[in-house]
Amino acid sequence: MLRSIHDSLEPKLITLFRRQGYSWADFSADAIAGLAVAIVALPLAMAIAIASNLPPERGLFTAIVAGFLISAHGGSRYQIGGPTAAFIVTVAMVAMKHGYEGLVLATIMAGVILIIMAFFRAGELIKFIPYPVIVGFTSGIALLIAFSQIRDFFGLSITTVPPDFIDKLSIYITHLHETNFTAVILAVISIGIIFFAKKYFPRIPGPILVVTFSALAVWSLNLPVETIESRFGTIPSMLPSPVWPNITFEKLRLLLPDAITIATLAAIESLLSAVVADGMTGTRHKSNAELLGQGVANIASGIFGGLPATGAIARTATNVKAGAKTPVAGMMHALWLFLFMVLLAPLIVKVPLAALAAILMVVAWNMSEIKHIKEIMQAPRTDRIVLIVTFALTVLVDLNFAIQAGIALASILFIDQMMKSTQIRPVESDENDPDSTSNKIIPQGAEVYEIQGPLFFGVAEKLVDTLMLFEKPPHVFILRMRYVPLIDAAGLHALEILHERLSQYDTQLILSGVNAQVDQFIRSSHIDEIIGRQNIVDHIDKAIIRADEIIGEKI
Numbered sequence: 001m002l003r004s005i006h007d008s009l010e011p012k013l014i015t016l017f018r019r020q021g022y023s024w025a026d027f028s029a030d031a032i033a034g035l036a037v038a039i040v041a042l043p044l045a046m047a048i049a050i051a052s053n054l055p056p057e058r059g060l061f062t063a064i065v066a067g068f069l070i071s072a073h074g075g076s077r078y079q080i081g082g083p084t085a086a087f088i089v090t091v092a093m094v095a096m097k098h099g100y101e102g103l104v105l106a107t108i109m110a111g112v113i114l115i116i117m118a119f120f121r122a123g124e125l126i127k128f129i130p131y132p133v134i135v136g137f138t139s140g141i142a143l144l145i146a147f148s149q150i151r152d153f154f155g156l157s158i159t160t161v162p163p164d165f166i167d168k169l170s171i172y173i174t175h176l177h178e179t180n181f182t183a184v185i186l187a188v189i190s191i192g193i194i195f196f197a198k199k200y201f202p203r204i205p206g207p208i209l210v211v212t213f214s215a216l217a218v219w220s221l222n223l224p225v226e227t228i229e230s231r232f233g234t235i236p237s238m239l240p241s242p243v244w245p246n247i248t249f250e251k252l253r254l255l256l257p258d259a260i261t262i263a264t265l266a267a268i269e270s271l272l273s274a275v276v277a278d279g280m281t282g283t284r285h286k287s288n289a290e291l292l293g294q295g296v297a298n299i300a301s302g303i304f305g306g307l308p309a310t311g312a313i314a315r316t317a318t319n320v321k322a323g324a325k326t327p328v329a330g331m332m333h334a335l336w337l338f339l340f341m342v343l344l345a346p347l348i349v350k351v352p353l354a355a356l357a358a359i360l361m362v363v364a365w366n367m368s369e370i371k372h373i374k375e376i377m378q379a380p381r382t383d384r385i386v387l388i389v390t391f392a393l394t395v396l397v398d399l400n401f402a403i404q405a406g407i408a409l410a411s412i413l414f415i416d417q418m419m420k421s422t423q424i425r426p427v428e429s430d431e432n433d434p435d436s437t438s439n440k441i442i443p444q445g446a447e448v449y450e451i452q453g454p455l456f457f458g459v460a461e462k463l464v465d466t467l468m469l470f471e472k473p474p475h476v477f478i479l480r481m482r483y484v485p486l487i488d489a490a491g492l493h494a495l496e497i498l499h500e501r502l503s504q505y506d507t508q509l510i511l512s513g514v515n516a517q518v519d520q521f522i523r524s525s526h527i528d529e530i531i532g533r534q535n536i537v538d539h540i541d542k543a544i545i546r547a548d549e550i551i552g553e554k555i
Contacts, residue, residue, distance in 0.1 A: 034332025071330025075289030123287025140394025155180025422453030482513030
């Protein structure tokens with residue numbers, strides 16, 4: 001048991017080194033891939049921090065510290081970690097409600113939750129989150145991200161942007177007359193550069209072209225737009241010293257819901273990113289080790305003045321395409337970013353905010369899941385309902401509630417579908433079924449019904465209501481359960497109630513075709529003592545023989 005836990009939590013880096021070693025050629029490939037990813041990550045890390053209403057260096061700190069640790073301790077061969085756009089809304093709201101120190105504590109708490117999830121092997125459970133829920137909240141986040149960039153995209157002079165969607169809309173409308181058309185033109189050209197580079201020069205990262213050319217344009221033409229420097233001043237050229245936040249029980253209690261949201265989002269996005277990498281390379285990630293790496297990285301990110309971190313799908317895909325061999329590529333990406341920060345800090349601050357807003361607009365578009373939304377809108381009605389509700393709640397309420405409500409709604413609708421698929425009816429003749437009652441001699445005074453599907457709480461009441469179908473109660477009621485794969489406590493209770501109701505009419509209940517698993521639950525709940533062990537059989541022939549005996553005794 002302990003060995004199994006150890007294997008599931010062992011970092012992919014150690015597993016690979018132990019099994020296949022590490023050569024100079026591998027390191028060269030990883031170093032080049034890490035550089036390619038760092039070039040992409042540099043503008044994104046700053047843009048995500050700024051969009052979260054925090055200084056740009058917070059994003060760089062996160063990409064360096066968390067990016068290194070996610071690769072070193074994670075369970076994916078190619079995962080690139082750091083701040084991601086999916087966190088923007090949550091981070092901005094937590095920082096606004098509790099200040100940056102509160103955000104740090106929530107990030108550390110989320111890290112601890114992720115480590116606990118890893119030890120309890122929760123990595124495999126993430127796959128049970130319904131797909132429409134994932135698409136719904138991802139597309140909702142994309143809309144919120146795009147909406148949060150309107151201030152800088154249009155160059156509006158708004159000091160503080162409220163976190164609520166409706167409040168944002170209201171304040172944007174009241175300030176729309178302040179539009180800085182220079183910023184708009186710069187942002188539109190930036191988007192054009194990104195799409196142009198993607199189509200004609202796919203090996204050159206569009207975002208790095210945008211920040212380079214936009215900074216040069218602002219500097220050389222003295223364009224009247226806001227830059228990182230004009231809003232935030234200089235950025236440090238070194239990592240800060242680690243600082244542990246002040247912890248009180250009251251703070252822990254207040255921040256727990258936000259920490260759970262951060263941990264849930266980090267788990268989902270990191271494992272989705274790992275799955276994408278597996279699909280591109282044919283490898284397999286270790287989900288629990290990935291959660292452990294995410295936990296360690298988020299704790300360290302908080303201590304070193306960063307933001308919540310997770311696996312970044314676009315950067316991970318870039319890493320794969322750049323020829324990475326091992327998790328060392330992700331560690332090198334962090335080291336390259338550190339060198340950029342040390343050497344280029346005076347130049348980085350010249351980047352205009354409109355250009356960073358344009359980059360995030362493109363990120364939001366890529367996150368919008370338009371293709372998958374169209375697919376789900378052609379799916380069954382229940383999936384469409386879950387998608388729309390999750391999307392609406394993500395935009396209008398908050399992510400935490402949206403995920404909870406989406407999963408709950410999907411579960412309820414699934415239970416409803418299962419109820420409808422489970423049938424309780426008189427046994428119909430079937431010439432191809434040797435055990436069909438049409439091929440048996442059913443004694444006078446016996447009724448045979450069959451239940452097809454799991455007998456769980458959603459179906460239990462339907463079973464008891466079967467009695468309403470009888471004009472005259474029979475001497476024996478045979479319930480065929482050969483197609484009942486499982487039963488829960490409500491199903492067991494329904495059998496007990498069915499037996500009690502039948503007893504009032506002097507009718508004996510016989511259970512037929514009970515499989516071993518269902519029989520075990522019946523025994524452990526002592527329902528067999530109530531019904532009578534001799535009245536629970538594994539085949540219809542035995543049930544008919546038992547029915548003959550009961551009817552003979554009554555006659």
